Amino acid sequence: MANGVDTHWTNDMNTHANTILLGLAALLTGSFATAEIPRTADGKPDMSGTYNVGTSTSMQRNRIFGDNRYMTEEQAERYARATQSFLQGRTSSDPDREAPPEGGDGSPGAAGNVGGYNAFWIPRDGTTSLGKKIPTSIIYEPENGRYPARTEESRNRMVRRYRNYRGNDGTAWWLENEGPGPYDDPELRPLAERCLLGFSSTSGPPMLPALYNNTKRIVQTADTVMILIEMNHDARIVRMNSEHVAPDVRKWMGDSIGYWEGDTLVIDTTNFADRPGLGGATRNLHVVERFTRTDESTLLYDFTVDDPTVWTQPWSGQYSWPATNERLYEYACHEGNYALGNILRGARILEADAIVAQGGE
Amino acid sequence: MRRCANPPLPLQQTTHLFKPTNLVVSKEAFRKYYVRAFISGVVCAAFILATGQSFGNDYSAPRLAGSDQPDINGIWQALNTANYDIERHMARPAMALREGPHGPVPAAAVVKLGAVGAVPGGMGILVDANGSPSTSGIPYTPEALEKKRENAAQWLDRDPEIKCYLPGVPRANYMPYPFQIIQNENAVFIAYEYAGAVRDVYFDNDVPAPVDSWMGQSDGYWEGDTLVIEVTGQLDSSWFDRAGNHHSGAIKVTERWTPTGPNHLHYEATIEDPETFTEPWTIAMPLYRRMEPNARLMDFKCVEFVEELMYGEWRRYPLDE
Numbered sequence: 202m203a204n205g206v207d208t209h210w211t212n213d214m215n216t217h218a219n220t221i222l223l224g225l226a227a228l229l230t231g232s233f234a235t236a237e238i239p240r241t242a243d244g245k246p247d248m249s250g251t252y253n254v255g256t257s258t259s260m261q262r263n264r265i266f267g268d269n270r271y272m273t274e275e276q277a278e279r280y281a282r283a284t285q286s287f288l289q290g291r292t293s294s295d296p297d298r299e300a301p302p303e304g305g306d307g308s309p310g311a312a313g314n315v316g317g318y319n320a321f322w323i324p325r326d327g328t329t330s331l332g333k334k335i336p337t338s339i340i341y342e343p344e345n346g347r348y349p350a351r352t353e354e355s356r357n358r359m360v361r362r363y364r365n366y367r368g369n370d371g372t373a374w375w376l377e378n379e380g381p382g383p384y385d386d387p388e389l390r391p392l393a394e395r396c397l398l399g400f401s402s403t404s405g406p407p408m409l410p411a412l413y414n415n416t417k418r419i420v421q422t423a424d425t426v427m428i429l430i431e432m433n434h435d436a437r438i439v440r441m442n443s444e445h446v447a448p449d450v451r452k453w454m455g456d457s458i459g460y461w462e463g464d465t466l467v468i469d470t471t472n473f474a475d476r477p478g479l480g481g482a483t484r485n486l487h488v489v490e491r492f493t494r495t496d497e498s499t500l501l502y503d504f505t506v507d508d509p510t511v512w513t514q515p516w517s518g519q520y521s522w523p524a525t526n527e528r529l530y531e532y533a534c535h536e537g538n539y540a541l542g543n544i545l546r547g548a549r550i551l552e553a554d555a556i557v558a559q560g561g562e
Numbered sequence: 563m564r565r566c567a568n569p570p571l572p573l574q575q576t577t578h579l580f581k582p583t584n585l586v587v588s589k590e591a592f593r594k595y596y597v598r599a600f601i602s603g604v605v606c607a608a609f610i611l612a613t614g615q616s617f618g619n620d621y622s623a624p625r626l627a628g629s630d631q632p633d634i635n636g637i638w639q640a641l642n643t644a645n646y647d648i649e650r651h652m653a654r655p656a657m658a659l660r661e662g663p664h665g666p667v668p669a670a671a672v673v674k675l676g677a678v679g680a681v682p683g684g685m686g687i688l689v690d691a692n693g694s695p696s697t698s699g700i701p702y703t704p705e706a707l708e709k710k711r712e713n714a715a716q717w718l719d720r721d722p723e724i725k726c727y728l729p730g731v732p733r734a735n736y737m738p739y740p741f742q743i744i745q746n747e748n749a750v751f752i753a754y755e756y757a758g759a760v761r762d763v764y765f766d767n768d769v770p771a772p773v774d775s776w777m778g779q780s781d782g783y784w785e786g787d788t789l790v791i792e793v794t795g796q797l798d799s800s801w802f803d804r805a806g807n808h809h810s811g812a813i814k815v816t817e818r819w820t821p822t823g824p825n826h827l828h829y830e831a832t833i834e835d836p837e838t839f840t841e842p843w844t845i846a847m848p849l850y851r852r853m854e855p856n857a858r859l860m861d862f863k864c865v866e867f868v869e870e871l872m873y874g875e876w877r878r879y880p881l882d883e
Contacts, residue, residue: 241746242628249746385878387869396865418762420744420751422635423627427744427751434760436753438742438859452861474861529762531775535865536727536799545876552878 238464238494241421246464246494248419248426251529252522254408254502255415257284258329260518262338262346270341271334280335331521332495339409342505342517355481355511373551384548387541392476394541396534397453399432402479404454406437406470406488407504409479410520416529417522426459426466433534439468446472451484453477466492485510498524619828623787623821629747632787632821636743637852637859640736640829643684645723647805648736648845649699650686657681657804658718671718681804687736687845693830696843700807706838713806721804725872726864728759728776730800731793731815732831732845740852742859750782750789755859763791771795774811789819810837825851 239247266272272280329335338346351359365383367374375382383389393400401411408417408430418429426439439457446456456472468490477486491503503519506512623632646657656668656679672679688696702710713720723729729737739755750763763782771779771794778796782789793815801808813835820828827849834842874880 249749382878387873387877395869397863418751420746420749422744422746425635425742425744427753429751429760429762433758435758436751436760438744438753440858450860453863528764530773531728531777533728533776536776542873542876545873549876549878 238497241423243423245421245423245461246466247421248466248492248494248500249421250419250498250500250524251527252417252419252500253415253525253527254410254417254520254522255413256329256339256410256520257287258336258339258410258520260339260409261348262340264345266337266346268344268346269337270346271331271336277335280329284329331501331519336520339518339520340516341519343514349512349514349516351481352509352511352513359481371551373548373555376552376555382548384545387545390541390544392478394544396433396538396541398435398478399430399532399534403432404430404435404437404478405504406455406457406468406490407479407506407518408490408502414532416525416527418529426468429529431529432532434532445469448472451475455486455488462491464493468492479506481511482506482508483510495521500524619820619822621822623824626745626747631745631747631784633745634743634750634789634819634821634827635745637740637857638743638827638849639738639740639852640847641850642687642736642847643682644687644736644845644847645733645738645803646681647684648687648803648807649805650688651681651684651805653683654681655679657721669718687847689830689844689846691844693844693846701840701843703838703840706808710806710808713801713808715806717804717806720806722800723804724868726757726868727799728757729754730776730796731761731778731780732817732833733800733802734759734761734777735817735829735831735849736847739862740857740859753859755862757862757864763789776800778815785818787820789817791817791819793817808838809833809835812837819849822848825853 239249241247266276340346340348343349364378365375367383373382375384381389387395391400392398398404399411399414402409403411403414408428411432414432416431418427418431420427420429424441426441428437428439429435430437435454437454437457439459441459443458445458450456451472451474453474455470455477457468457470459466459468461467470488470490471486473482473484473486475484477483479486479488486506486508488507489505491501493501493503495501500522501519502522503517505515505517507515623634625631626633626635643651655666656672656675658669658672659666660669661667667673668675668679685695688698688700690696690698700710718724723737734741734752734754734756737754737756741752741754744751744753748765750765752761752763754760759777761777761780763780765782767779767781774795774797776797776799778793780791780793782791784790796809796811796813796815798809798811798813813833816832816834818828818830820830822828828846829849830844830846832842832844833839870881
């Protein structure tokens with residue numbers, strides 16, 4: 202964000218604990234009247250800026266909220282307190298603390314594992330509010346705020362995939378299964394592990410909030426909108442008023458074209474490669490994103506996902522993109538990717554151990 | 563407008579050329595060359611004094627809407643062989659060579675590439691203080707020159723391009739891939755096709771790079787119609803080319819981007835790195851607009867393409883050699 206005011210770089214480790222309370226303040230004061238929004242020389246709303254899209258709003262709605270898109274004031278207050286108490290977990294990350302006990306400290310989630318992320322690493326910053334309301338989920342269509350049912354084809358594919366998702370128990374357990382093991386080849390590993398795309402559909406589209414590294418940078422011109430995704434330095438280059446490329450050209454983040462619908466920037470994306478960033482989606486994925494400036498420092502990001510080979514109906518979501526004065530570190534994933542080689546190598550060692558244990562050679 | 567340029571070096575092709583930096587030139591030819599270069603230099607200096615410009619340019623680019631900046635939006639690409647070797651060099655059989663019975667031949671690892679793996683020659687992109695093609699090479703310290711030679715000999719193992727690592731600056735600008743400049747009133751963003759490298763140019767920054775990175779930190783300002791970008795905070799891991807030309811983490815690159823016509827930019831970069839070079843030196847080249855009506859950056863996520871190279875040996879069933 203080139204405004205010269207109080208610039209910092211993103212630092213997941215020690216910033217932001219108050220955004221939930223700010224969101225709540227916005228809720229209580231109802232201060233989201235139509236504001237003057239920045240416009241470009243051609244009169245279009247200017248989406249340019251740097252945004253931190255991390256949010257503690259969950260993708261799917263907790264069933265206790267039913268079909269309610271927004272929390273009541275009482276629910277919102279309770280939620281803000283819970284989130285605040287989670288964020289306070291960060292302050293306990295003392296560099297002089299003792300190592301966790303062997304096998305983890307028994308607490309749930311990744312933090313319980315030795316070397317796992319604790320709250321210190323999980324910046325649920327950004328905002329939770331949508332205008333003056335606190336949404337119960339990012340997904341709003343279907344009305345229950347949850348992913349629609351999957352097609353049979355997709356369910357079968359998931360079953361096959363999850364058969365090979367298992368924690369590391371120090372053995373080559375996959376040798377007892379039929380078919381290829383999960384660590385046979387680099388191509389079988391998740392895209393993020395291979396440094397091909399960030400995880401959690403952070404690049405999308407749709408661009409969804411991830412565990413960390415949630416910064417987006419938009420540079421808008423009359424004929425191009427560039428959206429940089431922090432993880433992994435992926436630039437989506439959207440051609441305005443253009444046409445999609447021929448169907449044989451496939452791209453990791455799809456082929457994106459844009460147009461204006463009044464003051465809303467609409468981006469239509471097709472031509473995905475076989476494995477889009479959005480989990481479970483296929484090359485048939487079609488995503489429509491809508492960007493609206495709600496005030497001088499906030500974008501409303503809305504998206505509709507359609508992939509009839511995966512979901513039985515299209516689904517839609519939205520969340521706020523608040524501007525930030527922070528800057529991006531370079532996320533050079535591949536250049537430091539010791540993990541992928543070691544994961545494969547570790548699997549070969551476990552397989553060799555298993556053969557020795559069976560009296561082989 | 564006539565550009566200041568030295569006459570071409572009187573190179574002679576030889577059949578036994580192992581070390582690429584050993585250009586073979588006869589003494590007589592060199593003497594004549596220097597006489598011509600001197601005359602050319604005098605003419606050029608007079609021209610510079612007359613115009614007050616080190617680099618002739620009377621082009622006035624269209625302005626970016628709502629701003630007084632020249633509009634440099636577009637897809638650009640260098641058209642030279644600098645990515646093979648930024649210094650003057652002759653064609654050779656391959657980047658990786660071994661001694662054959664009658665001169666150098668391609669190393670075993672690349673021999674099957676044949677002519678596709680050969681190195682095209684090039685006049686080099688170094689320029690002197692006048693912006694004319696330089697007659698001397700990179701001013702390495704003796705130790706750094708030794709390292710350059712080692713790098714060239716170990717090219718297959720060491721060139722970061724082979725592993726699809728981010729290219730750093732200036733190399734990103736003359737790799738054989740297009741890049742796109744996305745410029746508005748407040749921002750200049752450069753997206754490179756190769757490895758999806760990116761640079762976000764800061765215009766209001768007075769904070770040094772908080773940590774070193776592959777692409778460094780780009781701090782820019784406009785000097786008339788020239789975009790000046792100072793690049794600092796680069797890691798020592800990137801190279802200048804495939805010939806093993808290298809730098810340290812102390813490198814500072816000052817780039818100058820100037821539109822010289824509707825479809826051309828003049829690109830210049832001065833390299834300062836006292837740990838590697840005895841003095842600053844400068845490269846320059848034109849950048850060309852990609853004119854195809856359907857020109858655009860394609861995906862080139864080469865990370866995927868180097869998995870077999872980097873991890874193939876750890877497959878459960880490694881492929882045949």
